[in-house]
Amino acid sequence: QQQVKQSPQSLIVQKGGISIINCAYENTAFDYFPWYQQFPGKGPALLIAIRPDVSEKKEGRFTISFNKSAKQFSLHIMDSQPGDSATYFCAAASGAGSYQLTFGKGTKLSVIP
Amino acid sequence: DVKVTQSSRYLVKRTGEKVFLECVQDMDHENMFWYRQDPGLGLRLIYFSYDVKMKEKGDIPEGYSVSREKKERFSLILESASTNQTSMYLCAINIGAGRRYGYTFGSGTRLTVV
Numbered sequence: 001q002q003q004v005k006q007s008p009q010s011l012i013v014q015k016g017g018i019s020i021i022n023c024a025y026e027n028t029a030f031d032y033f034p035w036y037q038q039f040p041g042k043g044p045a046l047l048i049a050i051r052p053d054v055s056e057k058k059e060g061r062f063t064i065s066f067n068k069s070a071k072q073f074s075l076h077i078m079d080s081q082p083g084d085s086a087t088y089f090c091a092a093a094s095g096a097g098s099y100q101l102t103f104g105k106g107t108k109l110s111v112i113p
Numbered sequence: 114d115v116k117v118t119q120s121s122r123y124l125v126k127r128t129g130e131k132v133f134l135e136c137v138q139d140m141d142h143e144n145m146f147w148y149r150q151d152p153g154l155g156l157r158l159i160y161f162s163y164d165v166k167m168k169e170k171g172d173i174p175e176g177y178s179v180s181r182e183k184k185e186r187f188s189l190i191l192e193s194a195s196t197n198q199t200s201m202y203l204c205a206i207n208i209g210a211g212r213r214y215g216y217t218f219g220s221g222t223r224l225t226v227v
Contacts, residue, residue, distance in 0.1 A: 043218030
């Protein structure tokens, strides 16, 4: 059972455009939702994270939007740059004392000049 | 910054070999994880450990085992490597108190089993 569904699988955006990646989850016990960015040859790195008590979190050009009732969250990259080209993973975790993240399958973003 | 080091970037092993993948952290974090990453499948948890000599199965433990004799080192063992274990293997640690502070990943080991 895939607990975190991520779409699209790949995305091509022109420089300066907005990149949007969506995730949906099933487990209502999830209470921590991070996004990871992975460049080729590197491990994933934490980009931004949100908890369900807020509907939006912004860090620079990156924004997470969270819709608790729909069980959906999304990553928006404003003014996308070629340097943003990477694979992005959404994830979710739940439970006090539980340390496991459940990841989406990833989105390969290509930002073209 | 926390550093997670995986001993090998690339490995080529033969079917049936016993394979050891090593992961070392430079801080005193309890929680360590092994994931495998495959195209279209994302990251899948193999095993994790929350303390020395402690281990828990993840989603896909079959064909793998782990060892954690010292806090800073977490080893993934392929008892008898098979071609379907060709993959990218990622080690991670959980920094801070619980899950809320995110994971730090190593750079990965790309294993090819021939």
